Every structure is written in structure tokens, then in C-alpha cells.
Amino acid sequence: MNQLTAILEGIGSTLQLLFRAVSYTPSLWRQRARFIEQCYLIGYTTLPIVAILSFFIGSVLALQAGYSMSNFGAKQFIGSLVGLSMARELGPVMAAILLAGRVGSAIAAELASMKVYQEIDALETMNIPPAKILVLPRLAAVLVMMPVLAIIADLVGWFGGAIISKYTQSIAIEPEAYFSVLRRFMVFKDVLNGLIKAEVFGFAIVLVCCNIGLNTRGGPREIGAAVTRAVVVSLILILVLDYFVTKALM
Amino acid sequence: MTCSPTRNPFTHTETAAVGVAIEGLSKNFGCFEVLKNVTFSVEPGEIFVLMGPSGSGKSVLLKHIVGLEKPTAGRVTVDGRDASSETTREQVRLALVFQSGALFNSLSVYDNLALYPREHQVADEAAIREKVMRALQILSLEGTAHKSPSELSGGMKKRVAIARGLVMEPQLMLYDEPTSELDPVMSATITEIIATLKDEYHVTSIVVSHDRELALGIADRVGILMGGELVSLGTPAELRAPKDPRVAEFLYPKIDLKNPRFKKLET
Known part of the structure; x- marks a missing residue:
């Protein structure tokens, strides 16, 4: 019962934070420096790890698909399988998982330490709402940067699949043939659906991590607990939202 | 008490100094009663020092004045406005100097x-x-x-x-343990700064402190909080010879190596 109450309280406080942050949207232009800083932190610093991971995911996907599809003479369709899997599912999901681990944890740690060391209280006594200067720029930045990360994840994943398809002896498909099949079986909606997913995941991760950070109580030990909670909740949320968003976009 | 308006330290314009009234304030955290029916007022332009042992509820009381906590019972007003209302912070400029x-x-x-x-x-x-x-x-x-x-x-x-x-440019300045963890000279410096701000800019100041020298040196009045209750309220002169034995023990504790306090606590 206590667990259920805590979950409902968490949902309630997250929604409250969302409404408060959105209500300060007109002030976003004045906060452009914070917005640009968050774009850098969310986008630029996450980019290398997203690229590395996506390359290997695309590669493994091509390798596994090549292994099984060769058995019934369908290996020429590897390009479409890697392309669709990356665009519709793995690109946005992997970018979101990395965002949760790389950025979500950092947001939760920063805001939790600001709460524990009374910086949030100081803001409130100065009549500066934390939702305005700490949450809104992050939400705006993730909305801009998340599609960029997802597109890069898609492109690098496709590229990884193409390289493995060419240089693995049992597959040996030229990049031209690989990308030709990829283009033939994919439509713009596949990529768009992936970008919508990425947007939803990114927004939810940043909002939840901000809320967990801002609601931290206690001492320094609670900062670590808040980070763990933020990452675990974000990962669960990605998978739950993935099902519902996929269903809604079908 | 004569009240001077608060003088802006930058523009030297003057605005009315604000007072604080605490009426029957009680605060519970779960079953734990931190503040019990506390009542006192702080006059505009005065330095009010709130003293008391650790855990007696001083910082919690300060948080009520800035509106970071809401009372379980009773009322806190700043310049006649409800301290827990968000609009009060827009209408009254108050600054809190945190312990950390x-x-x-x-x-x-x-x-x-x-x-x-x-x-x-x-x-x-x-x-x-x-x-x-x-x-x-x-x-x-x-x-x-x-x-x-x-x-x-x-x-x-x-x-x-x-x-x-x-x-x-505050009308009300609150200090939470401003001299804690400082050496005696720096404590004296901070004490002098608080007094100077009051003298030059007539800012109403509420200081939560354990520092007896600060309280007796610069306060207009001193309140002593023990176990969530206000047990003493008076001028520094009155506190130099306190009648209440609890206050005397708190302000002027004698080190008794033959009969140490921690051994009394054990029994």
C-alpha cells in the first residue's frame, strides 16, 4: 500500500512540476544561455557514446540477421532489417537508455545535491522558481537534441550494419545493395515514428530525473540513492512508454 | 521602540522596515512535535536573536518565517502578510543567510x-x-x-x-547560525557586519545562533527556545543574570569534570 502511495505521489509531483515548468515557457528566451548550455550537455556530450553503441548494435544486428537469414537465402534483405530495426526501435531506445545513464543520472545528482545543500531553498527564498531556471531549460534542450541523437544513432547503426555485411565472409553484401534494400523497404514514416518515440522518451527521462532530484530529502547519502532511483525509473519508463507509443503510432 | 525605515544600501532610498509576528505556532513532523505554541513578535528595524540548544526548533522556526515550511497550527505573518503565501515573497523582500x-x-x-x-x-x-x-x-x-x-x-x-x-535590498534579513564553524575573530567580524547592516540600513534582522557573545553584544531582544517552547524572551541585560535555571545552564554552562553531564545523560 505504501509503495502504491509513493508511486502515485511520484506521478502527481512529476505532473505538477511539468505544469509549473511549462507555465514559465514565455521566459525561455531570457534563459537562452542556460538552454544552450543544456543542449551542449544533453547533445554534444552524449553524442560519442550514442555513436559508438549504435555502430555496434547495427553491426551485431547485421551479423545475427546474416547468420539466420543465410539459411533460407534471404540475406539480401539484411539492409531492410537493420534499417527498420534501428529507425523504429533500437535507435530511439538505445539513445534514450544512454540519455538516462549519461544525462538523467547527472541531472538527478546535480539537483539532489542542490536540494541537500539548501541551494533549492535559497532559490525559493529569492523568489526564483526552480522549475523556471532548472527544469524548463533542460526540457527545452532535450526536445531539440533528442531527435538529433536518434537520427545519428540510426545513421551510424545503418553504417555499422553495412560494414559488417560487406566484410563478413558468410554475408558479403556490397554497401550499394545493402542501402538499396534499406531504401526500398523503408518509408519516411518509419523514421518519423522513431523520432517521435525518442522525443517522448527524452522528455520523460529529463522530467522524471528533475523531479526525483528536486524531491530528495536527507543528507549526502540520499544523493546517491536519488541517482539510482532516477536511472531505474527512467529505464522502466522507457520500456513501458515504448510499448504504448509503438501501439499508438501503428 | 522607535522604528526607522529600511535604507537601501545602493540607492539610499528608504522603504518601511517590516515586523514579524508569530502567533501560537506549532509544527509537527509526523508524531514529533518540533514547535509548541510559540508566540512572539519582532519589531521593525530590531535585531532579534533566537537561541536554544541543538534540535530545539530554531531553524524550523526560521523556515516558517521565509515560507519554506507551513505551520501545523498557528500563524506567522511578515509585515501583516501570511508568511506561507507565495505572494508575500513577492511583496516583501526578505533574505535568508543559510548556515552552510x-x-x-x-x-x-x-x-x-x-x-x-x-x-x-x-x-x-x-x-x-x-x-x-x-x-x-x-x-x-x-x-x-x-x-x-x-x-x-x-x-x-x-x-x-x-x-x-x-x-x-532586503527589508527583513534572516541569519541561520551565521557564526557557526568560524574562528573567534571571524565570528566577531560577522557579528559586527550584522550590527552594521542594522545601524546603517535599518534592516529588521532575525538571527538564529548559539553564539552568546553575538546575542548579548548586538541583539535588541533575545528569545530562547527549548524543546520547541519559547522559555525566555528579554533584553541582553536581562539575560546577563537569568532567573530561569534552564536558561542559566544553557547560557553559562559550568564545566564540571567531577560530575560530567554525559554521565548524567547515561543514567
Whole structure:
């Protein structure tokens, strides 16, 4: 019962934070420096790890698909399988998982330490709402940067699949043939659906991590607990939202 | 008590100093009663020092005055307005100097001080710069403007926190343990700063402290909180010879090595 109450309280406080942050949207232009800083932190610093991971995911996907599809003479369709899997599912999901681990944890740690060391209280006594200067720029930045990360994840994943398809002896498909099949079986909606997913995941991760950070109580030990909670909740949320968003976009 | 208006340290214009009234304030955290029916008032322009043993509810009371906590029962008003209402913080300029300083570690000292005027758009950047540098000058901190809070000593952090409050041009200034963790000379310096701000700018000041020298040296009145109850309220002169044995024990504890207190606590 206590667990259920805590979950409902968490949902309630997250929604409250969302409404408060959105209500300060007109002030976003004045906060452009914070917005640009968050774009850098969310986008630029996450980019290398997203690229590395996506390359290997695309590669493994091509390798596994090549292994099984060769058995019934369908290996020429590897390009479409890697392309669709990356665009519709793995690109946005992997970018979101990395965002949760790389950025979500950092947001939760920063805001939790600001709460524990009374910086949030100081803001409130100065009549500066934390939702305005700490949450809104992050939400705006993730909305801009998340599609960029997802597109890069898609492109690098496709590229990884193409390289493995060419240089693995049992597959040996030229990049031209690989990308030709990829283009033939994919439509713009596949990529768009992936970008919508990425947007939803990114927004939810940043909002939840901000809320967990801002609601931290206690001492320094609670900062670590808040980070763990933020990452675990974000990962669960990605998978739950993935099902519902996929269903809604079908 | 005669009340002078608060003088703005930057423009030297004057606004009315504000008073604080606490009526029957009680606060519970779960089953634990932290404050029990506390009633007192702070007159505009005075320095009121709130003393008491650790865990007696002083900081919680301070949080009620700035509106960070809501009372379980009773009422706290600042200048006649409900302290727990968000609009009060818009109408009355109040600054709280936290025990830890609560400086924003991601910002330089200059940006810490400039945050309030920038966010509230009270002046253009040139005027904000002038105001920030003036506040740093008042507290002899000119050389720290571009340092990070993590590069400062404990005493400097407290002074920067006071300077940050000063930039807000407060009508009411609250200090939470301003001299804790400081050496005696720095404690005296902070005490002098609090008294100077009151004398020169007539800011109403509420100071939560364990520091007897500070309380007896600069306070207009001193309240003593024990176990969540206000057990004493008087002038420093009255506290030099307290009648209540609990207050006497708190203010002038005698070190008794033959019969130490911790052994009494064990039994």
C-alpha cells in the first residue's frame, strides 16, 4: 500500500512540476544561455557514446540477421532489417537508455545535491522558481537534441550494419545493395515514428530525473540513492512508454 | 521602540522596515512535535536573536518565517502578510543567510550575487554590476568576484552569503547560525557586519545562533527556545543574570569534570 502511495505521489509531483515548468515557457528566451548550455550537455556530450553503441548494435544486428537469414537465402534483405530495426526501435531506445545513464543520472545528482545543500531553498527564498531556471531549460534542450541523437544513432547503426555485411565472409553484401534494400523497404514514416518515440522518451527521462532530484530529502547519502532511483525509473519508463507509443503510432 | 525605515544600501532610498509576528505556532513532523505554541513578535528595524540548544526548533522556526515550511497550527505573518503565501515573497523582500551559505556552486561569486537582480530584472547589467561590486565592497570581498564558492574559506562563504542577501535590498534579513564553524575573530567580524547592516540600513534582522557573545553584544531582544517552547524572551541585560535555571545552564554552562553531564545523560 505504501509503495502504491509513493508511486502515485511520484506521478502527481512529476505532473505538477511539468505544469509549473511549462507555465514559465514565455521566459525561455531570457534563459537562452542556460538552454544552450543544456543542449551542449544533453547533445554534444552524449553524442560519442550514442555513436559508438549504435555502430555496434547495427553491426551485431547485421551479423545475427546474416547468420539466420543465410539459411533460407534471404540475406539480401539484411539492409531492410537493420534499417527498420534501428529507425523504429533500437535507435530511439538505445539513445534514450544512454540519455538516462549519461544525462538523467547527472541531472538527478546535480539537483539532489542542490536540494541537500539548501541551494533549492535559497532559490525559493529569492523568489526564483526552480522549475523556471532548472527544469524548463533542460526540457527545452532535450526536445531539440533528442531527435538529433536518434537520427545519428540510426545513421551510424545503418553504417555499422553495412560494414559488417560487406566484410563478413558468410554475408558479403556490397554497401550499394545493402542501402538499396534499406531504401526500398523503408518509408519516411518509419523514421518519423522513431523520432517521435525518442522525443517522448527524452522528455520523460529529463522530467522524471528533475523531479526525483528536486524531491530528495536527507543528507549526502540520499544523493546517491536519488541517482539510482532516477536511472531505474527512467529505464522502466522507457520500456513501458515504448510499448504504448509503438501501439499508438501503428 | 522607535522604528526607522529600511535604507537601501545602493540607492539610499528608504522603504518601511517590516515586523514579524508569530502567533501560537506549532509544527509537527509526523508524531514529533518540533514547535509548541510559540508566540512572539519582532519589531521593525530590531535585531532579534533566537537561541536554544541543538534540535530545539530554531531553524524550523526560521523556515516558517521565509515560507519554506507551513505551520501545523498557528500563524506567522511578515509585515501583516501570511508568511506561507507565495505572494508575500513577492511583496516583501526578505533574505535568508543559510548556515552552510547555500551558495550556488556552479556559479562564480559574482554570478551568485547577480542572480536575484538578473532574474527579477530589477536593473540593467551595468547597474547590476555596480550593485554587486558595492555589496562585495561593503563586506570586503572585492577580490573574490570571479572565484568559485568552492575556492572560498568558511568565513568568506558566510560573507558572500550575506552579500547575496544584501543585493536583494532586503527589508527583513534572516541569519541561520551565521557564526557557526568560524574562528573567534571571524565570528566577531560577522557579528559586527550584522550590527552594521542594522545601524546603517535599518534592516529588521532575525538571527538564529548559539553564539552568546553575538546575542548579548548586538541583539535588541533575545528569545530562547527549548524543546520547541519559547522559555525566555528579554533584553541582553536581562539575560546577563537569568532567573530561569534552564536558561542559566544553557547560557553559562559550568564545566564540571567531577560530575560530567554525559554521565548524567547515561543514567
